[in-house]
Amino acid sequence: MSKTLKIGIIGSGGIAKAHIAAYSKLPFVEIVAVADVIPGKAGQFVESEKLVGAAAYDGHQKLLEQDLDGVSICTPNVSHHITTVDSLRAGKQVLLEKPMSVTFQEALEMTQVAKETGNMLTLGFQPRYDPNMKLLQDIVQSGRLGKVYYAETGGGRRRGMPGGTFISKKLAGAGAMADIGCYSLDMALNAMGYPRPLTVSAFTSNHFGTNSLYHPEASKFEVEDFGVAMVRFENDLVLQFKISWAMHMDTLGATMFLGTDAGLKVTPAGKGPWSGVWDGAVGSISLFHDEYGGHTETPIPLVEHKLNLFDEKVRDFAEAVRDCRPAPIPGEQILIQQAIIDGVLRSAEARREVSIELP
Incomplete structure (x- = not known):
């Protein structure tokens, strides 16, 4: 029974x-x-x-x-x-x-x-339960890319700022970095096996959230609505991490992994002002490599599914x-991205690179 x-x-x-x-x-x-x-x-x-x-x-x-x-x-x-x-x-x-x-x-x-x-x-x-996220992880960890030395992840909404508890420093801790940036970090870090971060150099701002033209609770807006960071890891790997709740732009670009043998480009699914971040599904995956002396781009067929x-x-x-x-x-994995987000906020406030200390 x-x-x-x-x-x-x-x-x-x-x-x-x-x-x-x-x-x-x-x-x-x-x-x-x-x-x-x-x-x-x-x-x-x-x-x-x-x-x-x-x-x-x-x-x-x-x-x-x-x-x-x-x-x-x-x-x-x-x-x-x-x-x-x-x-x-x-x-x-x-x-x-x-x-x-x-x-x-x-x-x-x-x-x-x-x-x-x-x-x-x-x-x-x-998002980890999207079969295409698992496909992405399989490709990166298969060795097909060679040594991965650079990755870029993030995303941005043209307009997509929440309110209430999300914009309080005391209640939320961080803004876009934690709210939607955590999805972007998990996608990239999980694909690479959650490498150990060493340092972060970052910038954050909240030009849109604190402007009443763009947010009805501008006077209460205390967190970042935009952030960008360069994270250095062990084994000579760097990650550019960027995220935005609001901006005058359609996209902050695709997620990519650069390797010594090939590169991988991944775009999110969805359209509209609240799309463009990794809280949803995969839109496309492309492999960039050289074959017979020529530059080649191979579209990776997506796994069709109807999973919720x-x-x-x-x-x-x-x-x-x-x-x-x-x-x-497991929490042990997500602790690493919490350390990165913490480093982003410390670096942005100090306006310099900071170290990440993990136990």
Whole structure:
């Protein structure tokens, strides 16, 4: 007899609804509890989402006292650290929405607690479940490119600035770099096997967010809406990382990997002012190489699929809990990109290159 997993949801905003919808498609999962820091909000969520029999709690501590196999953490960024640490120490397996945390030190403690307790901490990067992202990883790690010495990733929305908790330095920690930049970093770093970063030299700005012509909450806008960085890694590898919530341009260019034997160019799918970043699907993959003395470009056929990537993320977590598998996207990996984002912000503020110190 297969076990029914008891899952709790911490945070009852819009992203929690997506988790509920994904869990509802899994016959071996039951949502038994919801918590929110705002009094009464969890109860309203349970009622509106028709979660029959689920308990509602004002705050996550009471929820963690219940008999649960795992939790989805769907809170604002500022709460990711404490809810994750408390959940892991309470013996729960954790699926955490991106970005991992507000600060690097928070992310470091989260990974340390996961290791100490032996409980799972996996991060919610659904683009990884696109078969074409896996194809990209296979190509880069196959050796076809030779030694990869330079990579470039990022993207930009013509207009795509969020508001509310996303633009508060205290609540979000960072702006575009953490919100959509984390997807770009994960795509490139995962393809290259998450190399160890050494230094960062970066620039950030928020010309659009702080201008009332472009943002209705300009007076409250505290984070970056644009950033660019050069990251140096071990083994003579450098990465150019650039991201934008708003700009007077159609694109910041494709993601690319330059190798000694070949190069790879990847474009995102989607059109319109909110597209152009790696929170969606792959648009095209092209291999640039020399054959018989001539410059050759080979289009790589994309894998056709109808997967709901968000559903795949939640399903993989639930099955990993059920089958006692390791974390699908472990915190130890995402800690590296948190270190890079932390370095970007420190470098931009200091207006010089800074070192990245990893344990």
